[in-house]
Amino acid sequence: MSIIGVIIATLVVGITGLIIGILLGVAGEKFKVEVDEREIRIREALPGYNCGGCGYAGCDALAAAISSGEKPVDGCPVGGAAVAEKVAEVMGVEINETEKQVAFVKCAGTCDKTKNKYNYYGIADCRKIEYVPGRGEKQCIYGCMGYGSCVRVCPFDAIHIVDGIALVDREKCTACSKCIAECPNDLIELVPYTSEQHVRCNSKDKGKDVKLSCSAGCIACKLCEKVCPTGAIKVNDNIAHIDYSLCNNCGECAKKCPVKVIS
Numbered sequence: 001m002s003i004i005g006v007i008i009a010t011l012v013v014g015i016t017g018l019i020i021g022i023l024l025g026v027a028g029e030k031f032k033v034e035v036d037e038r039e040i041r042i043r044e045a046l047p048g049y050n051c052g053g054c055g056y057a058g059c060d061a062l063a064a065a066i067s068s069g070e071k072p073v074d075g076c077p078v079g080g081a082a083v084a085e086k087v088a089e090v091m092g093v094e095i096n097e098t099e100k101q102v103a104f105v106k107c108a109g110t111c112d113k114t115k116n117k118y119n120y121y122g123i124a125d126c127r128k129i130e131y132v133p134g135r136g137e138k139q140c141i142y143g144c145m146g147y148g149s150c151v152r153v154c155p156f157d158a159i160h161i162v163d164g165i166a167l168v169d170r171e172k173c174t175a176c177s178k179c180i181a182e183c184p185n186d187l188i189e190l191v192p193y194t195s196e197q198h199v200r201c202n203s204k205d206k207g208k209d210v211k212l213s214c215s216a217g218c219i220a221c222k223l224c225e226k227v228c229p230t231g232a233i234k235v236n237d238n239i240a241h242i243d244y245s246l247c248n249n250c251g252e253c254a255k256k257c258p259v260k261v262i263s
Contacts, residue, residue, distance in 0.1 A: 036064075038067045038090050038091060039064055039066075039067035042066050042067055042090050042091075043060060045079075045086040046059040046063060046087075049176075051078060051155045052176070052178065053077045053078055053176025053178060054076055054077060056071075059076075074087075077175040077176055080100055081098065081100070084098075100193040101190040101191060102170045102191060103158070103159065103173050103175065103177075103179055104188065104191045105144060105159075105166045105167060105168060105187055106187050106188070106189065107144040107165050107166075107202060108165070108217075108261055109140055109144060109216060109217070110164050110165055110216070113215045114138050114164070114213065114215075115213055116137045117134055117137055118134075120137040124147040126182075127149055127182070129147060130145075130185075138213075139214070140203060140213040140214050140217065142185060142202045142204060142205075143185065143201075143203070143214065143217075144164070144185070145185070148161045149182050150179035151166065153179060153181075154176075154179055156173065156176070157169075158172035159173070159179055166179075170193065175190055177190065191244060192244050195244050195247065195249065196249040197233075197242060197262055197263070198242070198262065198263050199239070199242060199261060199262055201217050201218040201239060201240075202239065203238070203239060204238050206220065206238055207238075210238075215259070216260065218239050218240050219258070220235050220239065221258060224257055227252045228252060230246045232245075232246035233247070240253075
């Protein structure tokens with residue numbers, strides 16, 4: 001190959017690359033998507049777990065939603081007040097301080113308190129067992145099945161099966177709500193971190209039927225309701241419910257509960 005051929009080939013490749021580069025530059029400028037600088041700063045402030053607890057696919061999507069005004073500055077349940085404060089600073093707004101929340105499992109039916117209908121041998125998955133006859137082996141169809149579906153979806157190792165029921169580690173819980181969405185019996189709810197009284201039962205059955213299933217179930221006697229000085233606890237649909245905005249943690253309901261289902 002002559003030197004002229006090499007030079008011509010080099011020029012062709014160089015000119016072709018130059019033209020492609022110019023075209024890409026023009027296309028990039030023409031079709032570029034403007035990114036809100038606030039969105040980038042918000043994303044940097046978020047914890048980065050991408051857990052989905054905020055209702056979005058991940059932290060990138062949440063940052064976009066906050067910067068556009070679609071989601072409030074405290075939209076990240078995992079980051080809590082510290083992250084909300086940083087995001088509020090980026091958005092140039094003030095934030096009302098909110099109390100930390102944690103997940104709570106409404107069941108006290110441990111192995112020694114609940115009764116079984118039969119022995120179950122199969123896949124340990126609450127979502128699948130809800131379709132098994134009787135919704136699993138436990139006599140109470142409202143309580144914790146104990147097969148740990150909530151444990152497997154928790155990204156923070158904050159919930160474990162202890163003595164047949166799920167228990168939450170309040171110090172590790174970030175209120176991401178993944179366990180709430182996973183539980184087929186709707187047993188898990190968010191409660192204030194500072195709350196001390198909780199009704200550990202979810203049964204809608206009448207008292208006599210509850211006793212046939214579990215020795216630690218609410219029997220809807222309403223004694224807790226009668227002694228509460230603030231009217232924070234009410235019995236509806238055969239189960240006691242606490243309004244945490246009214247509860248002052250006096251503990252009178254727990255002292256009066258005959259089945260000790262209020263912890």
